[in-house]
Amino acid sequence: EAQVTQNPRYLITVTGKKLTVTCSQNMNHEYMSWYRQDPGLGLRQIYYSMNVEVTDKGDVPEGYKVSRKEKRNFPLILESPSPNQTSLYFCASSKQGGNQPQHFGDGTRLSIL
């Protein structure tokens, strides 16, 4: 089954404790992206990747890192999480080029205490 898989689905942690949210897709998509979704602010892009070893900042990259060493994986790293990073996070992937719908993972709900 074609899918985007995120882990973990839920995480409660404390300020400053490094964490990684994994994202994997099995559709051989070139493009991958991370979003955060907050009430009243909608979906905001954190980072995106057009292909392996190519990543770029989205609208809200501060406090996050990403890497794209393999085509299927695009982990999101929070080196020193803070409470303002408490949010619902989504990973998405699509084929390269315009007019290609993005496929979303089920989301990761992060709570930073």
Add this chain to the structure above:
Amino acid sequence: SQELEQSPQSLIVQEGKNLTINCTSSKTLYGLYWYKQKYGEGLIFLMMLQKGGEEKSHEKITAKLDEKKQQSSLHITASQPSHAGIYLCGADGRAGNNRKLIWGLGTSLAVNP
């Protein structure tokens, strides 16, 4: 910067009623996507519109893109409780390979049995 405005922000309808959700941009859209999200869950792709005047239907949901490619509507006929959720529109703000999508804030739909 380009924005997508969705209206209404929320909607409560009686089962069996028709409804329309709108998505408007001040600039030309190069690809318009409709997604449905159940509360706290992932986004499910519904439809994509590319050409001015295009209309697509899936089951009881019809999406249209106006001739100027600046406004899209999503129409649900004979709504059912299964249609409840948040409907999001997203769009390619420019042509080409750049996958910098812009997003509306969503329309929350409740369908009362």
